[in-house]
Amino acid sequence: MTSSKWLKIIPVAFIMYMLAYMDRINVGVLMPYIQKDLNISASSAGDIAGIFFVGYLILQIPGGILATKWSAKKFIFILMILWGLCAMASGFVQTEGQLKVVRFLLGVAEGGVWPAVLILLANWFTIKERARANAFWMACLPVSAILMAPISGLLLKNFDWQTVLILEGIPPIIFAFVWLAFIDDRPSDAKWMDDKERTKLLSDLNAEQSKSVKSQGYGAAFKNKTVWGLVVMYFLWMTGFYGYTMWVPSVVSTFTKDPATMGWLTAIPFTFALVGMVVNSIWSDRRLNRVQHVVTPLIIAAISMVAGQFVDSPVLQMVLLSITAIGVYAPYGPLWAIPTAIIPAGVVGAALGLQNAIGNLGGYNGPKFVGVLKDATGSFHAGFYFLAASLVLAALLTWFLGRTMNVQKANVPNKPTINKVS
Structure with missing residues (x-):
């Protein structure tokens, strides 16, 4: 190095x-x-x-x-x-x-x-x-x-x-x-x-x-079904990701009225998120596995989000908020290794642009729907169920894309599966 x-x-x-x-x-x-x-x-x-x-x-x-x-x-x-x-x-x-x-x-x-x-x-x-x-x-x-x-x-x-x-x-x-x-x-x-x-x-x-390989441009990316699968997956993930990130301080504010204490408490889940992000990326590299290291954290995050709606203890809520933070942040490293593995080289550059551009609109979708459901129901419960559902759908779509491409590559000699991409 x-x-x-x-x-x-x-x-x-x-x-x-x-x-x-x-x-x-x-x-x-x-x-x-x-x-x-x-x-x-x-x-x-x-x-x-x-x-x-x-x-x-x-x-x-x-x-x-x-x-x-x-x-x-x-x-x-x-x-x-x-x-x-x-x-x-x-x-x-x-x-x-x-x-x-x-x-x-x-x-x-x-x-x-x-x-x-x-x-x-x-x-x-x-x-x-x-x-x-x-x-x-x-x-x-x-x-x-x-x-x-x-x-x-x-x-x-x-x-x-x-x-x-x-x-x-x-x-x-x-x-x-x-x-x-x-x-x-x-x-x-x-x-x-x-x-x-x-x-x-x-x-x-x-x-x-x-x-x-020379880029085939955005026209080729727009016509590629796998690219759109990744775009939708990223949109669903960002819906859960930014819905959580935006509203978690408001949840923490119910634990204390002191703004300084709220700020310190809000930092706790994100500290665990950093550890989870690093550990998951290293583990993914060692196992040469991408899909499992995206799917598993997203499912864990969804489960902890739902579980958090059934506990009243601030300590337990903080534990579940921290587990959720690990789950929504951990996929970052492995996820960005997937497009280069399953998309043709001439299309991947434009595909990454579309994935990040359109997928990030989930950053509007998550906070907005949590707010709408908060107004309609008077609590964060329904909003967090919505975010959990988005994360589950993102996990399922990631698993489906990985499985589909593994089947395709299994028919091509000497081609590694997506779970063996470095």
Whole structure:
């Protein structure tokens, strides 16, 4: 493992996206206070949280194109400034409608970051290294929740929710200049890199590129049934994932009225989520198995979600919330190894774009329906049943896709099954 690029690229990308993910965590922590101050329903609260993902869709595909043809470094720098300004603007809103507009624009600004970072990492890490690079980077998701939930809670103890949003919009703007100073688009631009190290890396990357299959574009991806199976599966998973992430602070707020305590308690499930995410990815690599390591956590999460509706003890509820967090986060590593295993090489790039773009709309679906059902029934029970059902359907669809492709590959000599994909 070449050390310099791992120490130079990954930590900066990690912090950058951790700041982006903060905007999906803090809204959950702040939501009880936003609802009270703006006098809005749980359904409207779901809209406020979820409309972010409608905006998020817009730059998913253009973001990858701009990062490839122009500069991932400069593109992300501009987006960091824009999302920081949008995050700060959230603190100046006076109405529900204004908050929805700003959250939508925040989603637009952050939507181009994910595909741009994947392009950046592909410019720096070989195929053999890329899974680890992606995994180290994606670990920022639970880490962001672990850190930002307590920070938001502590800030709430001293400031109102508007001021908290303004304060939490400042770090991305500052860190944008750190990003600009430390990140280079490709090894050939990196003055800090040893010449021998750079030459070897560029040689390896060029050799891989010369063997790569030319992309058949989005037209081919749209026509591929397996691609749409993965899109639907990801949509169902994100429905459960973001429905849980958005509403878990509101559930925890029923345990305590102190915002700082609520923030610390909210961090507990996400701490277990980080451990589960790392352990499941390592275990999946050792077993060379992907499907089981996606299906099993999703089923466990669904069961614990349902079980949580039958207990009254805050301690037991926290235990079940933690098990659910493990289940909804753990599939991240193994899941992103599946598309490259079951989709033709010429289609996989566009397929990943569609999967992330359309599938992330589940981030609107989950919070919204939990809010609607909360308003209709007066409790979170029905909403969490809905999220559990989404996770079960995602697990079944993953199992079906894996089984279908195993059958197909069994008829082709020397082809590994999906459960033997490295």
